[in-house]
Amino acid sequence: MISNIPTMTKVHNFSAGPGVLPAEVLKEASQAVINFNNLDLSLLEISHRGKDFIDVMEEARSLVKELLGLPSGYSVLFLGGGASLQFGMVPSNLLRANGHAAYVNTGVWASKAIKESKIIGNTKVIASSEDKNFNYIPKGFSIPNDADYLHITSNNTIYGTQYQEFPDCSIPLVCDMSSDIFSRKVDGSKFALIYAGAQKNMGPAGTTMVAVREDLLGKTERKMLTMLDYSEHIKADSMYNTPPVYPIYVSMLTMKWLKNNGGLSWIEKLNNEKAALLYNEIDRNSMFEGTTEIEDRSKMNVTFVLKNAALEAEFAKWAKEANLSGLPGHRSVGGFRASLYNALPIESVQALVDVMRAFEAKLG
Numbered sequence: 001m002i003s004n005i006p007t008m009t010k011v012h013n014f015s016a017g018p019g020v021l022p023a024e025v026l027k028e029a030s031q032a033v034i035n036f037n038n039l040d041l042s043l044l045e046i047s048h049r050g051k052d053f054i055d056v057m058e059e060a061r062s063l064v065k066e067l068l069g070l071p072s073g074y075s076v077l078f079l080g081g082g083a084s085l086q087f088g089m090v091p092s093n094l095l096r097a098n099g100h101a102a103y104v105n106t107g108v109w110a111s112k113a114i115k116e117s118k119i120i121g122n123t124k125v126i127a128s129s130e131d132k133n134f135n136y137i138p139k140g141f142s143i144p145n146d147a148d149y150l151h152i153t154s155n156n157t158i159y160g161t162q163y164q165e166f167p168d169c170s171i172p173l174v175c176d177m178s179s180d181i182f183s184r185k186v187d188g189s190k191f192a193l194i195y196a197g198a199q200k201n202m203g204p205a206g207t208t209m210v211a212v213r214e215d216l217l218g219k220t221e222r223k224m225l226t227m228l229d230y231s232e233h234i235k236a237d238s239m240y241n242t243p244p245v246y247p248i249y250v251s252m253l254t255m256k257w258l259k260n261n262g263g264l265s266w267i268e269k270l271n272n273e274k275a276a277l278l279y280n281e282i283d284r285n286s287m288f289e290g291t292t293e294i295e296d297r298s299k300m301n302v303t304f305v306l307k308n309a310a311l312e313a314e315f316a317k318w319a320k321e322a323n324l325s326g327l328p329g330h331r332s333v334g335g336f337r338a339s340l341y342n343a344l345p346i347e348s349v350q351a352l353v354d355v356m357r358a359f360e361a362k363l364g
């Protein structure tokens with residue numbers, strides 16, 4: 001078993017987002033609110049154009065490149081507007097006026113991305129798992145080689161499914177990694193564009209990371225608002241306007257924490273152990289069952305139900321008494337969802353497993 005990650009409180013935080021952050025990050029982040037870099041000033045009251053914040057921004061941008069293994073030719077941005085704004089910015093910047101975009105629909109977030117792309121231009125849904133309430137990842141679909149890009153959602157936060165392998169793709173691959181960014185090793189160079197809202201697995205709410213291959217930009221022949229244009233943000237080193245300074249700072253600290261502990265191979269191993277511990281119990285325990293196809297199970301968001309739905313409220317009560325927080329499932333799936341983001345210690349997963357066992361012993 002890999003060493004404990006200390007958290008701030010005795011509460012086991014399974015929140016789907018905003019999610020758990022490492023205690024040492026929260027501590028350092030709280031100090032920066034009072035006195036940042038021994039300036040006797042708060043990070044919240046200094047210019048974003050001064051050296052102290054520019055250093056934060058540049059470190060955050062370079063940590064993304066390092067963790068994702070991005071070769072040269074990519075730019076990293078930290079923008080506002082959430083991952084939801086990227087649903088519209090991606091087609092605005094990549095979907096040519098006479099071209100079309102291909103999307104895979106794997107749930108609520110993918111559907112929202114498709115909705116925005118349809119507003120911008122010709123958008124085709126080439127595969128979907130809607131027929132089974134999004135409980136699997138479509139596979140073996142053919143990708144049109146004349147599309148401007150293929151958009152996928154690597155991890156479906158609500159339904160608890162995750163691509164274990166990414167599609168082989170000759171057109172630019174765009175990926176919403178909001179809920180599993182930095183959770184495992186990925187070959188960043190496979191992707192033309194990666195975006196992720198920070199608040200699931202990278203930092204607090206308020207900023208969205210975008211990594212984009214620069215050679216794909218400027219080809220749409222479409223007028224764009226300046227704030228929606230990646231090229232403008234790249235030209236301004238991600239400071240076209242006042243960036244969300246604090247979420248960027250805390251994201252930078254979280255990436256530094258990740259890197260200093262051993263990077264993505266370290267966290268992938270730990271995340272695999274956490275997910276195996278919980279899924280093994282779901283499969284062993286006579287009272288529970290998973291809600292997704294086994295081969296597509298997410299290692300970040302574990303969805304499960306009680307076989308006897310009448311006992312749901314009782315289990316929720318047991319969980320609450322054991323200080324397990326954030327477990328109720330999304331309203332569109334029901335049941336329970338345990339989010340096992342990077343900063344959640346394996347001891348928290350063990351605490352959940354212990355409650356499931358005790359529940360079975362008493363009521364099974």
Ligand SMILES: *Cc1c(COP(=O)(O)O)cnc(C)c1O
Pocket residue numbers: 017081082083084085109153155156157176177178179197198200
């Ligand atoms: C949470 C989430 C979003 C939405 O993020 P916002 O920052 O709230 O806009 C988009 N995609 C995925 C996969 C998510 O989990």
